Amino acid sequence: MSAQSTTEHARRLAAIYRDVPAADREGFERFRRDHPLQAVERNGVTWEYRTGGSGDRTLLFFPGAQGTGEAAWGTLDHFTPRFRWIAPSYPAVPTMAELADGVAALLDREGLGSVDVVAGSYGGFVAQVFVRRHPGRVARLVLSHTAPPNPARGQVIDKSLRWLPILPMFLLRLQYRRVMSALLPNLPELAWTRAYLEEIIAFHLTKKGMIDGYRRVVDFDLRHRLTPEDLAGWPGRVLLLFGDNDPATPAPVRERMQALHPGAEVRVFTGTGHAASVLKREEYRDAMDHFLAG
Numbered sequence: 001m002s003a004q005s006t007t008e009h010a011r012r013l014a015a016i017y018r019d020v021p022a023a024d025r026e027g028f029e030r031f032r033r034d035h036p037l038q039a040v041e042r043n044g045v046t047w048e049y050r051t052g053g054s055g056d057r058t059l060l061f062f063p064g065a066q067g068t069g070e071a072a073w074g075t076l077d078h079f080t081p082r083f084r085w086i087a088p089s090y091p092a093v094p095t096m097a098e099l100a101d102g103v104a105a106l107l108d109r110e111g112l113g114s115v116d117v118v119a120g121s122y123g124g125f126v127a128q129v130f131v132r133r134h135p136g137r138v139a140r141l142v143l144s145h146t147a148p149p150n151p152a153r154g155q156v157i158d159k160s161l162r163w164l165p166i167l168p169m170f171l172l173r174l175q176y177r178r179v180m181s182a183l184l185p186n187l188p189e190l191a192w193t194r195a196y197l198e199e200i201i202a203f204h205l206t207k208k209g210m211i212d213g214y215r216r217v218v219d220f221d222l223r224h225r226l227t228p229e230d231l232a233g234w235p236g237r238v239l240l241l242f243g244d245n246d247p248a249t250p251a252p253v254r255e256r257m258q259a260l261h262p263g264a265e266v267r268v269f270t271g272t273g274h275a276a277s278v279l280k281r282e283e284y285r286d287a288m289d290h291f292l293a294g
Helices: 003-016 022-034 069-079 096-109 122-133 151-160 169-181 188-204 207-223 251-260 281-293
Strands: 038-042 045-053 058-062 084-088 115-120 138-144 237-243 265-269
Touching: 003 188, 022 069, 022 188, 038 096, 045 069, 045 096, 058 069, 058 096, 058 122, 069 084, 069 115, 069 281, 084 096, 096 122, 096 207, 115 122, 122 138, 122 207, 138 281, 151 207, 169 188, 169 207, 237 251, 237 281, 265 281
Parallel strands: 058 084, 058 115, 115 138, 138 237, 237 265
Antiparallel strands: 038 045, 045 084
């Protein structure tokens, strides 16, 4: 990157984050400095991830639809003094199985065996596949604001994939912003989250990455028939975290998730929508702390 383009990049980033509280801006910048991005090639695909923390146990974080491990930086900071952690980003691969198996290979590369998994929203789709493909790698599973496969949704997205690939990138960016913003109420507490979404749209979103993200949802919805019996022999434990007014997980979805994971611990936060991790940060982290310590 030339000096001129570096300066322009910095200027645009500053404009994106100008309304974010200084503590959040500086905390995120420090997180990026302290935990530099790592990359490894596997079967012609570049896998990026960040690691950090210390301790005898390891947390594996699956990000939401942002697709970047650093999106959970606040939660990762919270666990850093007590846990080692690894936070992968999603490469452009079209199936959930490829994601799950690629992440298992990252664990091997880092010399990690069994881990506790924390997964939110879209990441919960990935985690539900991961624990079924690699049950021996998962000791505890936290599924936050996520849902089981939805064939009706998969059929709609599958049809849209006939025309999405031919759209120009500016329209795909508008589509991505519309879908993501619908889950984020316009509240001051979410200033960093909204700014980070704009950074992704401006600098990181690619057509292949976005299209493959949709293809993975279709794969999850139409090709994965999850049942409670899938994990009958798995000795791990599950924590389900929801918002009572989350548009992504209305009451019938929450009931299906509980039926799919009998015996799971459940916590429902009031009035937080899809953002309990920010709007009720202390209670949200306390719920995870108690579960992971149990």
